[in-house]
Every structure is written in structure tokens, then in C-alpha cells.
Amino acid sequence: MDYIVSYNIRVSDNIRTLAEEFSKELVNEINTQLKEKDKINIALSGGNTPNAIFKELAASYKEKLNWEKINLFWGDERCVPPEDSESNYGMTKKHLLDYIKIPSKNINRILGENDPHGEAKRYSDIIRNSLNSVNNLPEFEIMLLGLGEDGHTVSIFPNQMELLGSDKICEVAFHPEAKRRRITLSGSVINNSKKIYFLVSGKSKSFAVGEILNKKSDYLNLPAAHIKPVNGELIWFLDKEAASGINYKT
Numbered sequence: 082m083d084y085i086v087s088y089n090i091r092v093s094d095n096i097r098t099l100a101e102e103f104s105k106e107l108v109n110e111i112n113t114q115l116k117e118k119d120k121i122n123i124a125l126s127g128g129n130t131p132n133a134i135f136k137e138l139a140a141s142y143k144e145k146l147n148w149e150k151i152n153l154f155w156g157d158e159r160c161v162p163p164e165d166s167e168s169n170y171g172m173t174k175k176h177l178l179d180y181i182k183i184p185s186k187n188i189n190r191i192l193g194e195n196d197p198h199g200e201a202k203r204y205s206d207i208i209r210n211s212l213n214s215v216n217n218l219p220e221f222e223i224m225l226l227g228l229g230e231d232g233h234t235v236s237i238f239p240n241q242m243e244l245l246g247s248d249k250i251c252e253v254a255f256h257p258e259a260k261r262r263r264i265t266l267s268g269s270v271i272n273n274s275k276k277i278y279f280l281v282s283g284k285s286k287s288f289a290v291g292e293i294l295n296k297k298s299d300y301l302n303l304p305a306a307h308i309k310p311v312n313g314e315l316i317w318f319l320d321k322e323a324a325s326g327i328n329y330k331t
Contacts, residue, residue, distance in 0.1 A: 090294070090317045092324045096282040100133040101141075103280060103318045107134075107223070108142050110276065114222055115150055121222045122212050124156045124266065126235070127169030128227035130280040135177035148183035152211060156226065157236040157254070157265040158191035168193060197253045197262045204264065205250035216273055216311060219250060224274035228281045232289045232303025236265035244268060245307045268307060275313045279305070282320040290319065291326025 091106075093099035114121050125131065155169055163171045170190040178188065189207055192200050212219035226234050236254035237244045244252045245268030254263045271277065281290060292300040294317070300306045308315065 089315075090319065090324070090327070090329050092319050092321060092329050095320050095322075096130060096133050099130065099280070099282055099318055099320045100137040103134055103278070104137040104142055106318075107138075107278075108145055110223065111146060111151065115147065118222075120150050120152055122152045122154065123223040124154045124221050124225060124271075124274070125169070125173055126156050126225040126227045126280065127158075127172060128280075130227060130282045131225060132172055132176055133282075134280065135173055139177050139180035143181045146181075148181050148187070151183065152187050152189065153183070154189045154208065154221070155191050156224065156271070157263055158193045159236075160193050160197050160262045160264065162194040163190065165193075191264050193264065197264055201249075201251040201253050201264050208250050208270075218270055218273040221270075221274040222276065224271055224277045226271070226277060226279050226305075226308065228279060228286055228289055228305050230285050230289060232293065232300075232305050234279075234305040234308060235271065236263035237268060237304040239302060239304060242302075242304060242307075245304060268304070271308060272310050273313075274310060277308060277310050277313060277315045279308070279315070279317045279319075281317065281323045284322040284325065286323045287326045290317075290323050294327045 093102050111121055158169050159167050161168050165171060191204050208219050212221065228234055231239055233239065238257055240257045241254055244254060247267040247269060249267050250270050252265055252267050254265045256263060289303060293303055293306045
């Protein structure tokens with residue numbers, strides 16, 4: 082079934098300028114929202130593009146945000162311990178958390194070393210108890226998402242499209258190639274977010290970007306094509322390589 086999604090696209094020259102431009106956008110958005118509320122809840126993403134953004138935030142903006150008012154969560158996590166090189170939390174800690182003054186109680190990591198099903202329930206409970214409920218679902222103020230070459234986002238892969246419409250907060254996903262379990266937010270929770278940012282760089286992502294934004298052929302078979310905020314806003318931040326398959330105005 083087709084649908085209409087309202088979004089806008091920002092294209093940067095390369096991953097470095099993307100990180101700079103998005104970091105500025107993110108800090109402005111956080112500070113604007115904090116004028117109206119005491120706390121803001123953000124779901125972070127893993128991947129190379131967020132990695133570059135975390136480095137930029139740590140280098141240029143660590144003193145420009147009131148981290149005591151920011152609660153951090155993760156959109157997904159591999160079932161590995163935090164010191165593992167594949168841990169999304171571990172990457173964030175190395176490039177951002179170790180450089181900012183944020184209370185430990187504000188950092189809500191997915192315990193990838195625990196039993197996946199038990200952890201999905203535990204993390205769901207934490208989110209449910211921490212966030213405001215809108216449309217009978219928790220509402221993140223800001224959601225950061227990456228995009229895989231196969232069109233997946235968070236850990237919702239093309240072989241598990243049912244996770245997009247799950248009524249659960251968190252689900253256990255299974256990577257079809259790595260054969261490893263992951264814990265992920267459901268599509269329902271993602272689409273309930275107030276502001277969603279896709280952060281995508283690199284030529285290898287251009288096919289998936291082009292399929293989704295141009296609504297080509299079987300694009301609805303790509304999980305990321307189903308990210309459509311119910312009451313929020315969707316913004317794509319791309320570098321020129323990732324955007325090479327679409328028409329855009331700079």
C-alpha cells in the first residue's frame with residue numbers, strides 16, 4: 082500500500098560537512114525543545130555517519146548543551162558486550178560519552194550481553210516508564226536513524242518486515258547474514274517520534290536512498306521506506322555520494 086510522507090532533504094558535500102551541518106541542526110533543535118520542557122529523550126543510531134557526528138559533537142558542542150536535561154537511548158543494539166567493537170553503545174561511549182558531562186542515570190544503554198528476549202522486555206519497560214505516552218506509545222522527541230545498503234534501518238531487516246508494525250516497544254531481530262540476534266525498537270515506536278533524522282553517507286547507500294526517495298519499483302520491500310512519522314517530521318541528511326541517485330536542490 083502506498084502512502085504520502087512529508088519530508089525534506091539536506092545534502093552536504095561529504096561526510097565531514099554532513100557531520101558539521103547536522104550537529105549544528107541537532108544542537109539547535111535540542112535547545113529549542115528545551116525551552117518548553119525540562120527533559121528531552123533522544124534515540125541514537127550506530128554506524129559510520131553517526132560516528133562522525135558524535136566526534137563533531139564532542140569536539141565542537143560538548144559545552145553548548147545542558148547534558149543533564151538530555152536522556153539518551155539507542156534504537157538498536159547487537160547482542161554483544163559493551164566493550165565489543167560492534168557495540169553501538171561502545172562506539173558512542175568512545176567518541177562522545179567519554180567527552181561530555183552527562184549524568185550516568187541519563188544514559189540508558191541496551192544490555193547486549195544479556196538474554197535478548199529478557200533484555201527486550203527490560204528495555205521496553207525503561208522506555209515506557211521514561212517517556213511520555215502519545216497514541217498509546219512512547220514518544221521520542223528526537224530519533225536518529227541510519228540506513229543499510231539493503232534498506233534496513235535500526236535492526237529491522239527485509240526478512241523481518243513484521244517488526245515495522247509490531248505493537249511492542251522493542252523486538253528481538255535476527256541479522257540474515259551475520260546470523261546474530263539484535264534488539265531493536267519497533268517501527269511503531271520509531272514512527273511515533275516527534276522528529277526523525279535519517280543520516281546517510283557513502284556511494285554504497287545511494288541505491289537504497291534512490292529507491293526509497295524516488296519510490297522506485299519494489300521500494301516498499303525496504304524497511305526504511307516505511308518510516309513515516311504519525312505526527313512528526315522526517316528529515317534526510319545525506320552526503321553527495323549517498324544522494325547521487327536522486328534529484329535535489331542545494
